[in-house]
Amino acid sequence: MFTIYQLVCTAISFLLNCFLVWLILKHSPQHTGKYKWLMMYTTCFEIFWGAFDLPAEIIAHSVGCAFIVFRINQPDAWLDKNSSSWIVLVYTAIFGASMALFASHFIYRFGSLDRSFGSRYTSGWKFGVLFFIPLVYSVWWATVVRVWFWPNEDMDEYTRDMIMEKVGVRIENISYIGAMFYNSDGNGTKTLNQSAWIGVSQMWFMIMSSMSCIFGFAILCYLRLRAQLSIVSSAVNNLQLQFFYALVLQTAIPLILMHIPITIYFVCPMLDLDLDIASSFVASTITLYPAIDPLPSFLIIKSFRNATIDVFQQVFCCRPGNKYRVRPAITISGPGREFTLNAN
Secondary structure, three states, X not given: OOOHHHHHHHHHXXXXXXXXXXXXXXXXXXXXXXXXXXXXXXXXXXXXXXXXXXXXXXXXXXXXXXXXXXXXXOOOOOOOHHHHHHHHHHHHHHHHHHHHHHHHHHHHHHHHHOHHHHHHHOOHHHHHHHHHHHHHHHHHHHHHHHHXXXXXXXXXXXXXXXXXXXXXXOHHHEXXXXXXXXXXXXXXXXXXXXXXXXXHHHHHHHHHHHHHHXXXXXXXXXXXXXXXXXXXXXXXXXXXXXXXXXXXXXXXXHHHHHHHHHHHHHHHHHOOOOOOOOHHHHHHHHHHHHHHOOHHHHHHOHXXXXXXXXXXXXXXXXXXXXXXXXXXXXXXXXXXXEEEEEOO
């Protein structure tokens, strides 16, 4: 059954992201350009993520040298065990897409600052490649799961007692993906499970390549913005700075709520540490991610913030005395300078 926490997060995610779609379509700054469609792409992805996460009811645990991601098959469920396994697979594929989502943003942001790079790599049909990159990571991640982390008898036996202890059901009544990083013979001698390490190595490559791209292009964007703002301050440069700070915060949210917990979740069984410390909050933080990720756009991008305040005033402050209420200003320290974004 859905928990109140899941329902609340899903409802907030749907409302905020749908509102952000409206802001992007109706209140995007004049110089937003094609970046508007990349923002729309991310927002729609987060709507889909929140909508899929609620009915999927995914649970994650680790025990000893193994990790397992599963959903319980209720007796009255309309999906059989095999079909339910594909729900888990799609869930992991969505997570894989999220690894590359914000990397595409930073690539485009640098292309909008560096005309030479932009004309070579993000203009024309090459702009569409930025939408395709998360799909490639999604398919790749799902392929790794299907080939190297699919259910098998060894995993059944290794996790049987843990599943009964944690959720009170038999291993036959769940659909899962997972792997053991070590095999053990009758004498207690442990050897590497090659299939698990091949699979997780590919996942680490996807994670590290995405994060390297994010941090690398973020630094390049910062340096280019700093150089431009030291020469001239313009509305376009200020808009670039707003987009940059909003993107940094939007990237920090999944980094904190997803990447770090998932890293801990993988590292413990890789080191054969029987510490299920990440399992207690990994599913909760992943559910929270799409609910709060739109907030930086509301707060930092001036036109979005103004429109949001207008909506709140119309909904909650309809009294005549509030018509000309002064809106708050936000001060942002930019590279080498400081400026204030007035909402009025």
